[in-house]
Amino acid sequence: MNHIIPKDPATPDNKTAYDLMTILPHSAEVKEGRLWIGGLDMVELARETGTAVYVMDEDHLRAQLRDYHDWFARLDPSSEVIYAGKAFCSKAMLRLVAEEQCCLDVSSGGELAFAQAAGFPLSNVYVHGNNKTVDELRECLAAGVGHVVVDSFEELERLSRLAVEAQATQPILIRVTPGIEADTHDFIKTGAEDSKFGFGLNQGLALEAVKRALSLPGLDFEGVHMHIGSQIFALHSFKAAIDVMVDFIEQIHHETGAAVRILDTGGGLGVAYGVADEPSTIEEYAEVITGGIRTDCEARGLAVPRIAVEPGRSIVANAGVTLYTVGTIKEIPGIRTYVSVDGGMTDNIRTSLYGAHYEPVIANRADQPRSVTVTVAGKHCESGDIVVSDGPLQPAEVGDILCVCATGAYCQSMSSNYNKQVRPGVVWVSGGHWRWVVRRETYDDLLRCDVG
Numbered sequence: 343m344n345h346i347i348p349k350d351p352a353t354p355d356n357k358t359a360y361d362l363m364t365i366l367p368h369s370a371e372v373k374e375g376r377l378w379i380g381g382l383d384m385v386e387l388a389r390e391t392g393t394a395v396y397v398m399d400e401d402h403l404r405a406q407l408r409d410y411h412d413w414f415a416r417l418d419p420s421s422e423v424i425y426a427g428k429a430f431c432s433k434a435m436l437r438l439v440a441e442e443q444c445c446l447d448v449s450s451g452g453e454l455a456f457a458q459a460a461g462f463p464l465s466n467v468y469v470h471g472n473n474k475t476v477d478e479l480r481e482c483l484a485a486g487v488g489h490v491v492v493d494s495f496e497e498l499e500r501l502s503r504l505a506v507e508a509q510a511t512q513p514i515l516i517r518v519t520p521g522i523e524a525d526t527h528d529f530i531k532t533g534a535e536d537s538k539f540g541f542g543l544n545q546g547l548a549l550e551a552v553k554r555a556l557s558l559p560g561l562d563f564e565g566v567h568m569h570i571g572s573q574i575f576a577l578h579s580f581k582a583a584i585d586v587m588v589d590f591i592e593q594i595h596h597e598t599g600a601a602v603r604i605l606d607t608g609g610g611l612g613v614a615y616g617v618a619d620e621p622s623t624i625e626e627y628a629e630v631i632t633g634g635i636r637t638d639c640e641a642r643g644l645a646v647p648r649i650a651v652e653p654g655r656s657i658v659a660n661a662g663v664t665l666y667t668v669g670t671i672k673e674i675p676g677i678r679t680y681v682s683v684d685g686g687m688t689d690n691i692r693t694s695l696y697g698a699h700y701e702p703v704i705a706n707r708a709d710q711p712r713s714v715t716v717t718v719a720g721k722h723c724e725s726g727d728i729v730v731s732d733g734p735l736q737p738a739e740v741g742d743i744l745c746v747c748a749t750g751a752y753c754q755s756m757s758s759n760y761n762k763q764v765r766p767g768v769v770w771v772s773g774g775h776w777r778w779v780v781r782r783e784t785y786d787d788l789l790r791c792d793v794g
């Protein structure tokens with residue numbers, strides 16, 4: 343889908359919203375000086391919904407899911423795309439995931455409850471977590487989830503015992519730490535050996551876990567899982583990890599005779615948060631994953647297992663923006679200008695948590711050059727409550743609608759009620775219409791659990 347709009351000839355300095363089109367939702371456009379998404383004027387929408395609000399382009403979400411599904415299906419018809427629910431989890435989203443024939447990964451009993459509430463087919467659910475509670479494991483068995491990705495020896499024993507009690511046989515994957523640590527642009531080997539997740543390969547722990555899984559009652563060993571990191575730009579990191587995993591599959595075959603029926607390579611494909619970011623496409627990613635596994639298996643004379651991937655960020659990040667209202671502007675001469683908005687670290691913790699980069703734009707002057715450098719701050723009682731540090735922006739005025747781009751992933755799902763802030767709702771837009779998929783919280787919502 344081509345969503346790159348030609349540059350506005352009136353602003354040749356490349357600093358307007360026109361240049362943000364590669365990080366904004368597919369339907370974004372600039373009309374009459376304003377930012378439009380999903381056929382709606384974001385300034386008007388903000389007036390109707392109030393701010394802060396998360397806005398997501400439903401068609402963009404669907405297109406990403408479909409792109410993933412279609413590319414993997416084309417390259418390997420038996421492969422599975424498993425949406426990582428923790429990136430953004432709502433009932434509407436999970437229904438969309440099911441409609442687009444993708445599976446779901448959940449990482450808590452709460453996310454499983456959302457899957458159940460959304461009517462998600464539970465046999466297509468994979469369950470993650472390095473310390474699933476006994477209750478959560480019971481919930482998995484009662485729900486009949488497709489796969490539990492087992493992360494420790496304790497959990498192997500625990501799940502086996504609970505499955506026997508429930509007279510069930512639970513298909514499982516063993517989570518392996520391949521010893522490849524990916525960062526944005528490259529990978530360093532060994533780092534990930536030190537991880538709270540999974541079983542390491544070097545001391546034979548992963549092989550021991552597989553043997554244990556094969557011998558315990560109530561468990562059906564289906565395959566192995568890895569997840570080397572997130573926001574990965576360098577596809578060769580995935581290939582390096584796949585090489586290690588296929589070696590391990592060969593070792594399992596030799597030492598136990600067991601077939602590995604699934605190889606789940608986790609998530610991690612990076613996205614563009616800034617205009618200079620150039621992540622790989624879904625097509626390139628699918629080629630590296632499916633091609634890498636096939637080549638490695640053929641070289642070792644192994645049957646190719648079912649390939650599974652678990653994208654989260656790359657499905658939802660660029661589908662979303664956050665709209666805020668500018669409340670105060672503080673110019674500290676010679677130092678910096680703080681533009682404060684009606685939200686902050688409670689709706690987007692990623693900047694303060696790990697220095698994430700976001701691009702701001704004034705929605706009501708989207709065609710104007712972003713000619714000044716400002717810091718967009720939140721309204722919370724922390725100096726680190728920053729949404730954008732030293733970013734380009736149109737000169738802001740009180741009352742402006744400030745849009746922060748690419749907030750669809752890990753913002754709403756990581757949101758909090760610090761300062762007893764009510765969390766923003768989530769609006770989906772499409773074809774000139776909008777609807778709440780998650781409504782804004784009220785003070786009553788905040789008080790509901792306080793039974794003192």
Ligand SMILES: *Cc1c(COP(=O)(O)O)cnc(C)c1O
Nearest residue numbers: 426569572609610652653654655
């Ligand atoms: C977080 C996570 C994912 C999704 O990662 P993205 O970078 O959002 O694609 C997939 N699998 C596991 C096990 C994860 O923890």
